[in-house]
Each structure stands twice: as C-alpha cells, then as structure tokens.
Amino acid sequence: MTDATSGGLSAAAQPKSSLLQPSRLMKKRNAAETRFKAYGIAAIVLSLATLGFMLVTIFSDGVSSFFQAKLSFPVELTARTLDPKGNRDRADMVKITTLGYNKVLAVAFEKELAARGIAIEGQSAKDVVEMISKDAAGSLRATVLANPSLVGSTLDATVLATGRIDGYLKGRVTMQTAERDSNVTPAQLQLADKLREAGMLTSSFNWGFLTMPDASDQRPEAAGLGVAILGSAYMMLLVLVTCVPVGVAASIYLEEFAPKNFWTDAIEVNISNLAAVPSIVFGILGLAIFINFAGMPNSSTLVGALVLSLMTLPTIIIATRSAIKAVPPSIRDAALGIGASKMQSVFHHVLPLAMPGILTGTILGLASALGETAPLLLIGMVAFVDNYPAAPMEGFLDPATALPVQVYGWAQRADPAFIERSSGAIIVLLVFLVAMNVLAILLRRRFERRW
Amino acid sequence: MMSLKKISTSAIAILAATTLGAAARDQLQITGSSTVLPYSTIVAEAFGENFDFPSPVVEGGGSGAGRKKFCEGVGENTVDIANSSSRISQSDIDLCAANGVTEIMEVRFGYDGIVFASDVNGPEFALTPAQVYGALAAQVAKDGALAANAAANWSDVDAALPAQAILAFVPGTKHGTREVFDTKVIVAGCKDTGAHDMFLAVAEGADEKEKKANADKACMELRTDGKSVDIDGDYTETLARLETDKTAVGVFGLSFYQNNTDKLRVATMSGVVPSTESISTGEYPVSRPLFFYVKKAHIGVIPGLKEYVSFFLSDEIAGPDGPLAAYGLVSDPDLAATQAMVDAETPMGPLQ
The missing domain is CATH 3.40.190 (D-Maltodextrin-Binding Protein; domain 2)
Incomplete structure (x- = not known):
C-alpha cells in the first residue's frame, strides 16, 4: 500500500496543504481513482452491450416462432377413400396411409377455394395443395383413427400452412425471394394474400411450438419443443433426486465428521478439480459406464440425468460445504453444550440453517446442467425423437432430447425456417434459466441469515 | 430430515429398477451420416405416422462414427441401422465381424449431388x-x-x-x-x-x-x-x-442448395447444371451414392426394423416422385433390385 498515505500529517511541515486546494499527489490519486471507475464502467457497458446484442439477435430472430400461420377450411371425410370397407374398423382403416389423407385434404381445400371463388392466374393445382403443411395429413389421420365414427362427416379443420407461407406472413419470405426459391412460387404468395382477406389463412399463437415433437426438414412449421421440454424436465427431476442426497451427505460428512488428514485433503482437491473438468468428459464416462457396462438404454433421460448428475455433483458439494461452513461454531457449541449428540447438532441445527445456501447452490447447479449439450452428444440424446417419453418411472427409460440439444439440432438444418425455431428454442431455454435463477435469488433473500 | 431419507431411498430404488429391468426396446435406433440424416428423419416421421410402431430415433454425427457404433455388437443396446454417405470399408467389416456382427445388409437408396454455389447476386x-x-x-x-x-x-x-x-x-x-x-x-x-x-x-x-x-x-x-x-x-x-x-464460392450438397435457392446461385460443372435429373442420368459428374447398413440379426428382434427398411425403399418414398426426391435425393434407377434384396434379406458379400 505505497500510495495509501505518503508523508506525515504534521501540519507544521506542510503549511501550504489545504483540503480545499488539493496537492499534486492528491490530484494524482484522485485521477487514478476516476480512471479506475471509468474502466469499471467501460467493462460493465461492454458486457451489457454484448448481452444486449445477443438478446436482440435472438429475440428478433426467434419471437416469430411463437406465431404460426394456419389454414382453416371444412374437410369432408369421404368414406369411400378413408374406409373402403365401410365397417369403421380401425384395423382396416390403418391401411389407408397419409397419402390417402393428403388427397382428402387436397380435394377439400380446392373445393373450398372454388366455392369462394378464390383463384390466381397461372396457379397450378400443385401450387395450391402444397400450401398445406405435410404434417396435416398425419394429424388428420391420427384424429380419424382415434375416432373412426368421424368418417363420413365434415370436419372444420385447422391445419398448418407450410413454412414458406408462414415465413411470408412474418416477412421472411418476399415476392423477390419467392421467384428464386424452389420451394415456393409467387402465385402461392398471391393466393396467400387472398386467403388472408377471406379469413381462411390466419396467424395465431403457436402452442404447438411448445407441445409438439420435433419434425423433419420438410415440415419446419410442425417442429415443436414438446419432447425436449419433457426430456429436460425428466432429467432435472432425476438430477435433483440423485444429486441432492449424495451431495449433501458427502458435504456434511466432509465438513462435520471427517478427520482432517491427507485423504480428506486429497478428496477436497479432487472435488474442486471435478468441477473444472470439461463436460464432454462426463459424456464419455457416461457412455462407458451407464450404456456399455450397465446396459442402460441409449438416448434415455435416465442416462442423461446420471451423466448430468456427475457433472452437477461437485458444484452442489462445494456450495453445500460453504453453506455449512457459514453456520457459526457457536450454534454447534451451544447444541453440544446442552447435551445434543454430534448428529443431533448437525441435523437439528446446522443443516436447517445452511438450507438456504444449499438450495441456492443446488438450483444454480441444476440451471447449468439444464443448458448442457456436450455430454448428451455421446449418449445418443442429440437425435431426432418423434415420440413423447411415457410417464415416469417407465418414461425415464424412453428416448428423449433436451432443450439445448434441440437448439443445436435445429441450427444445423437446411431449411431457413429452422433458424427461427432455433432462436425460439433459445428463448424458451432462457425463460427456464431465468426462472430458476430468480427462484434461487428469492430463496436466498427469504431465508438467508447473517451473523 | 425425513424427506432426505425418502429421497435417497427412492433414488436407490430407481437405480435398482433400471439395472434390473433393461426393458425391451420398442423403437429403432439409427445413427450415422449427417448427409443422410434429413432423409432418415423424413422417413422416420412418415413411418411413425403410418405404422403402429413408434418413430425411430435418428442420430447424426458422421458416417465413420456411425459405422463404428453399428459394429459395436449385436443386442438391444446397439444400433440397428448405420446411415453412411460413403461405402463401408474393409476395416469396418472386420471390426463388425470381430464383435459378432456378421450379416450386414447394404442398402443403397439413392444418390446425392455436390454443387458449387456462390451468393445469389454475384x-x-x-x-x-x-x-x-x-x-x-x-x-x-x-x-x-x-x-x-x-x-x-x-x-x-x-x-x-x-x-x-x-x-x-x-x-x-x-x-x-x-x-x-x-x-x-x-x-x-x-x-x-x-x-x-x-x-x-x-x-x-x-x-x-x-x-x-x-x-x-x-x-x-x-x-x-x-x-x-x-x-x-x-x-x-x-x-x-x-x-x-459475398465473393466466395462454397461447396454444398444438392439438397441443401435446393432448400436455399433464394440465397445461392449454383455453378455449372463442365457445362452441366446440377439437378436431380442431370445427376440420375450421370451427366453431372460430382455425385455419390448414399447408403444405410442394416444389422440382419436385429430383424425380427427389434420390432419394425424390416417394415422400416421396406417402407424407406418403397416407390412412394424413395422413388422419383416421393418426398425424398422432393427434398433433393436423386433416386436410384436400380431401386427395384434393392427392394428385392431387402425382401429376401440378402446380406452383403465381401467388398470388391
């Protein structure tokens, strides 16, 4: 601290010094402080600007994924095509593939356009039919098979429009790009304008984005986060269930009971090391132990959760230990002094007081596990999964993906509509992360005690 | 802390339940080439829609890595199909044989073109x-x-x-x-x-x-x-x-270009414009066959495997008017021979 105070305070030696007239040295010190403050502010501004830039790009790309263009028109479920045998028996009706349903949709759509007198010069029948998402036939088939008595009736169907038409309503696709685009024609866009005037083409909040499973490259409009959200939720639950008991027990033992010797020091160093190991290493470990050795199913949330648990455990142990350390020794001494056993003092007094810290650490650990992709890559969770996992416990063994994995997967797809979906998935992930961090802060505010 | 005790017991119970009951797998596991991945997902999705089997789980990650995973052995914990954008090599076949994967069905389902493209305004x-x-x-x-x-x-x-x-x-x-x-x-x-x-x-x-x-x-x-x-x-x-x-030239797969024609301008190669037609006639020189490899030992064990492969190769999927061709696959003129091979479940012979 050489620049703290220089020179003595004897007023006689420095008669000219005055608080109102700062000396040269004083000015220098003040200037250094001002500079330091400026650096600090610059650092904060820089990081906020980066964050702001990131958020602006993500939101400007991604918010549109929460809206989706849909076509509504009545569909006559002709018995002749959908149930040739006429017995409304599901076993016979499954033989009609989505191709048959495609035809039904196409006929119904064209009929409705003709009835309303909507037509564009130079449009081909193919142009018209291809405005309907390829997903529509599949969902119509599922609806009909679930309820065979619908055959023969007319259904007011609301189906997804294709990604390009959706993009046109969102301004991503324009007449200029459509001329060069092999997946959409200007005639389709003109037709879309007319359909919008007629109220057949509407854009509404896209619940499907949050509930539907992933979709292939040909139908970006049908891709949703359902499986990913479910997979992430299952994994977080399992990570909580496996990590908290193990982590808390380990911390209590190390902090309260373990003798201080070479071994506990070694363990302590290794826990800190584990917290710094790159997450992909845990993926390799998980593949070797859980899948190849223990024979657990590939791509399952259980394996994913165990791998993430290994990764989160050191964080939880470190947080728990510091929370326990923060409980003043007088609490333990008082408990022991009135005759409590060591275990009673820990479980009745220390642990409840350390709980807020443990909870905060756990939630922050979970939040970092939620955003993790690399270890899941090796255990087969970075995949196309089209089926929802079953309900727990069985569902823990079913294949699923996770939110960050979906972001990664969609960012690699060829269709530009997936870029929007990818940013939309980031928004959902951010909402989860912010919610978890806010919860951690609230818990800390509410329960934390200071001594 | 009663709840703590409860939590830890349930954790142990879950672990025990899983190691005991490695339940039968319902869905197919497919891995391999990221070039084949989009085709595979299109088929997987349509398969899930039209059959009572669940949709297969499809992973990317590269042809070589996929074949290695495929050759890890036979059983429910190994993959059923490896997608590959290049032909299997002798070292893969040897690795497979060493791990008990002796009968492999080689399925060539089409061709993929490789194109040079630059900015659309260049x-x-x-x-x-x-x-x-x-x-x-x-x-x-x-x-x-x-x-x-x-x-x-x-x-x-x-x-x-x-x-x-x-x-x-x-x-x-x-x-x-x-x-x-x-x-x-x-x-x-x-x-x-x-x-x-x-x-x-x-x-x-x-x-x-x-x-x-x-x-x-x-x-x-x-x-x-x-x-x-x-x-x-x-x-x-x-x-x-x-x-x-904007002045650069990039190398793309034909299907990727076809999905981004509003941003890219394709270059001709030796005067031929790349398209599914010019590739299927062999005029456009830069193309390659796409494969997937099926573990024959899993047919009849993993539900839906044979059905998936047949569905993939059916004319309405892999044919010239099917969804794969619409996405950019050049359909194989010898598709009928491949269909017959799959029906007969003929494993591949030694590499020539």
Missing part, C-alpha cells in the same frame, strides 16, 4: 474440374513444370471466369463430402491439366499402384494461403460464411 460461375484444380490446388502445372499456385483471381486461372478474388469454402476432411470433392473434382482436374502425370513422374512407391496413390494424394493437397478454407461445421456454417464473404 457473378455466374461455369466451372470445370480443371479450373477448380487450378484455383485451389497447392501445386499446379505451369509451362510444363509443377509450380506453387500463384493464381489470385478466378480470371487468372481461366480468362472466361469472373475477375474475382479466389476464395472457396470446402468441407473439412472429416466430411464424406470432402472425399467426393477430392476424387471427382480435384483429382479429375489434376488429370485434365496434366499435373497428375508430373506428380506420377516424381512419385515414390514400390509399384505402379502405390505411385498412383501417392500422385493422387499429391493432387489433393489444397493451397494453404487462405484462398481455400476448410469448413468443419456443416452446410449452414458454409452458408453463413458466404453471407459475410
């Missing part, structure tokens, strides 16, 4: 393999001798090309696409310019075959002065780089 490129070689190779033939490539503009290579600085984004060496790019464009161009003969003259090797392999390898050396850039990510990364460097 000049048009009409390339030949010789020009690509002249622009990108480390050493080129100049005045009858090998010399380090000094071309700075495309017009330096051939006056017919645009006077634009050379900058090309080519797939990194871990991609299957690179192999096709190397053999069908670079080595072909190397031969056309006469550089191959010069490499052959100085090549080391015990016999003709080894010399030729070394000369091929010398041809494939690309320049390292920043004019040819390896892209290790996928085509989305190449596209993003093209959008920042």
Whole structure:
C-alpha cells in the first residue's frame, strides 16, 4: 500500500496543504481513482452491450416462432377413400396411409377455394395443395383413427400452412425471394394474400411450438419443443433426486465428521478439480459406464440425468460445504453444550440453517446442467425423437432430447425456417434459466441469515 | 430430515429398477451420416405416422462414427441401422465381424449431388474440374513444370471466369463430402491439366499402384494461403460464411442448395447444371451414392426394423416422385433390385 498515505500529517511541515486546494499527489490519486471507475464502467457497458446484442439477435430472430400461420377450411371425410370397407374398423382403416389423407385434404381445400371463388392466374393445382403443411395429413389421420365414427362427416379443420407461407406472413419470405426459391412460387404468395382477406389463412399463437415433437426438414412449421421440454424436465427431476442426497451427505460428512488428514485433503482437491473438468468428459464416462457396462438404454433421460448428475455433483458439494461452513461454531457449541449428540447438532441445527445456501447452490447447479449439450452428444440424446417419453418411472427409460440439444439440432438444418425455431428454442431455454435463477435469488433473500 | 431419507431411498430404488429391468426396446435406433440424416428423419416421421410402431430415433454425427457404433455388437443396446454417405470399408467389416456382427445388409437408396454455389447476386460461375484444380490446388502445372499456385483471381486461372478474388469454402476432411470433392473434382482436374502425370513422374512407391496413390494424394493437397478454407461445421456454417464473404464460392450438397435457392446461385460443372435429373442420368459428374447398413440379426428382434427398411425403399418414398426426391435425393434407377434384396434379406458379400 505505497500510495495509501505518503508523508506525515504534521501540519507544521506542510503549511501550504489545504483540503480545499488539493496537492499534486492528491490530484494524482484522485485521477487514478476516476480512471479506475471509468474502466469499471467501460467493462460493465461492454458486457451489457454484448448481452444486449445477443438478446436482440435472438429475440428478433426467434419471437416469430411463437406465431404460426394456419389454414382453416371444412374437410369432408369421404368414406369411400378413408374406409373402403365401410365397417369403421380401425384395423382396416390403418391401411389407408397419409397419402390417402393428403388427397382428402387436397380435394377439400380446392373445393373450398372454388366455392369462394378464390383463384390466381397461372396457379397450378400443385401450387395450391402444397400450401398445406405435410404434417396435416398425419394429424388428420391420427384424429380419424382415434375416432373412426368421424368418417363420413365434415370436419372444420385447422391445419398448418407450410413454412414458406408462414415465413411470408412474418416477412421472411418476399415476392423477390419467392421467384428464386424452389420451394415456393409467387402465385402461392398471391393466393396467400387472398386467403388472408377471406379469413381462411390466419396467424395465431403457436402452442404447438411448445407441445409438439420435433419434425423433419420438410415440415419446419410442425417442429415443436414438446419432447425436449419433457426430456429436460425428466432429467432435472432425476438430477435433483440423485444429486441432492449424495451431495449433501458427502458435504456434511466432509465438513462435520471427517478427520482432517491427507485423504480428506486429497478428496477436497479432487472435488474442486471435478468441477473444472470439461463436460464432454462426463459424456464419455457416461457412455462407458451407464450404456456399455450397465446396459442402460441409449438416448434415455435416465442416462442423461446420471451423466448430468456427475457433472452437477461437485458444484452442489462445494456450495453445500460453504453453506455449512457459514453456520457459526457457536450454534454447534451451544447444541453440544446442552447435551445434543454430534448428529443431533448437525441435523437439528446446522443443516436447517445452511438450507438456504444449499438450495441456492443446488438450483444454480441444476440451471447449468439444464443448458448442457456436450455430454448428451455421446449418449445418443442429440437425435431426432418423434415420440413423447411415457410417464415416469417407465418414461425415464424412453428416448428423449433436451432443450439445448434441440437448439443445436435445429441450427444445423437446411431449411431457413429452422433458424427461427432455433432462436425460439433459445428463448424458451432462457425463460427456464431465468426462472430458476430468480427462484434461487428469492430463496436466498427469504431465508438467508447473517451473523 | 425425513424427506432426505425418502429421497435417497427412492433414488436407490430407481437405480435398482433400471439395472434390473433393461426393458425391451420398442423403437429403432439409427445413427450415422449427417448427409443422410434429413432423409432418415423424413422417413422416420412418415413411418411413425403410418405404422403402429413408434418413430425411430435418428442420430447424426458422421458416417465413420456411425459405422463404428453399428459394429459395436449385436443386442438391444446397439444400433440397428448405420446411415453412411460413403461405402463401408474393409476395416469396418472386420471390426463388425470381430464383435459378432456378421450379416450386414447394404442398402443403397439413392444418390446425392455436390454443387458449387456462390451468393445469389454475384457473378455466374461455369466451372470445370480443371479450373477448380487450378484455383485451389497447392501445386499446379505451369509451362510444363509443377509450380506453387500463384493464381489470385478466378480470371487468372481461366480468362472466361469472373475477375474475382479466389476464395472457396470446402468441407473439412472429416466430411464424406470432402472425399467426393477430392476424387471427382480435384483429382479429375489434376488429370485434365496434366499435373497428375508430373506428380506420377516424381512419385515414390514400390509399384505402379502405390505411385498412383501417392500422385493422387499429391493432387489433393489444397493451397494453404487462405484462398481455400476448410469448413468443419456443416452446410449452414458454409452458408453463413458466404453471407459475410459475398465473393466466395462454397461447396454444398444438392439438397441443401435446393432448400436455399433464394440465397445461392449454383455453378455449372463442365457445362452441366446440377439437378436431380442431370445427376440420375450421370451427366453431372460430382455425385455419390448414399447408403444405410442394416444389422440382419436385429430383424425380427427389434420390432419394425424390416417394415422400416421396406417402407424407406418403397416407390412412394424413395422413388422419383416421393418426398425424398422432393427434398433433393436423386433416386436410384436400380431401386427395384434393392427392394428385392431387402425382401429376401440378402446380406452383403465381401467388398470388391
């Protein structure tokens, strides 16, 4: 601290010094402080600007994924095509593939356009039919098979429009790009304008984005986060269930009971090391132990959760230990002094007081596990999964993906509509992360005690 | 803490339940090439829609990695199908055999074209393999001798090309696409310019075959002065780089180009415009077959495997009017033979 105070305070030696007239040295010190403050502010501004830039790009790309263009028109479920045998028996009706349903949709759509007198010069029948998402036939088939008595009736169907038409309503696709685009024609866009005037083409909040499973490259409009959200939720639950008991027990033992010797020091160093190991290493470990050795199913949330648990455990142990350390020794001494056993003092007094810290650490650990992709890559969770996992416990063994994995997967797809979906998935992930961090802060505010 | 005790007991119970009951797998597991991945997901989705089986789980990650995973062994914890954008190698077959995977069905389901494309507002490129070689190779033939490539503009290579600085984004060496790019464009161009003969003259090797392999390898050396850039990510990364460097030329799969025709302008190769038609007739030279490999031992064990493979190869899916062709697959003219092979469950013979 050489620049703290220089020179003595004897007023006689420095008669000219005055608080109102700062000396040269004083000015220098003040200037250094001002500079330091400026650096600090610059650092904060820089990081906020980066964050702001990131958020602006993500939101400007991604918010549109929460809206989706849909076509509504009545569909006559002709018995002749959908149930040739006429017995409304599901076993016979499954033989009609989505191709048959495609035809039904196409006929119904064209009929409705003709009835309303909507037509564009130079449009081909193919142009018209291809405005309907390829997903529509599949969902119509599922609806009909679930309820065979619908055959023969007319259904007011609301189906997804294709990604390009959706993009046109969102301004991503324009007449200029459509001329060069092999997946959409200007005639389709003109037709879309007319359909919008007629109220057949509407854009509404896209619940499907949050509930539907992933979709292939040909139908970006049908891709949703359902499986990913479910997979992430299952994994977080399992990570909580496996990590908290193990982590808390380990911390209590190390902090309260373990003798201080070479071994506990070694363990302590290794826990800190584990917290710094790159997450992909845990993926390799998980593949070797859980899948190849223990024979657990590939791509399952259980394996994913165990791998993430290994990764989160050191964080939880470190947080728990510091929370326990923060409980003043007088609490333990008082408990022991009135005759409590060591275990009673820990479980009745220390642990409840350390709980807020443990909870905060756990939630922050979970939040970092939620955003993790690399270890899941090796255990087969970075995949196309089209089926929802079953309900727990069985569902823990079913294949699923996770939110960050979906972001990664969609960012690699060829269709530009997936870029929007990818940013939309980031928004959902951010909402989860912010919610978890806010919860951690609230818990800390509410329960934390200071001594 | 009662709840703590409860939590830990349930954790142990879950662990026990899983190790005991490695329940039968319902869904197919498919892994491998990221080029085949979009085709595979299209089929998987349609399969889930039309059959009472759940949709298969499809992973990407690369042809080589996929085949290695495929060859890990037989059983519910191993994958059923490996997608591959290049043919299986003898070392893979040996690895498979060592792990008990003896019967493999080789399914070729179509062809994929590789195209050169630049920014849609840039000049048009009409390339030949010789020009690509002249622009990108480390050493080129100049005045009858090998010399380090000094071309700075495309017009330096051939006056017919645009006077634009050379900058090309080519797939990194871990991609299957690179192999096709190397053999069908670079080595072909190397031969056309006469550089191959010069490499052959100085090549080391015990016999003709080894010399030729070394000369091929010398041809494939690309320049390292920043004019040819390896892209290790996928085509989305190449596209993003093209959008920042408007004067560059990138290498893409045909299907990727067809989904981004509003942003990319495709270059002709030896005067042929790449399209599914020109590739199926063999006019467009830069194409490759796409495969998937099926573990025969899993047919009848994993539900839906045979049905999936037959569905994949059916005319309404893999045929010229099917969804795969609409996405950019060049359908195989010999599809009927492959369908018959799958019906008979004929495993592949030794590699020729």
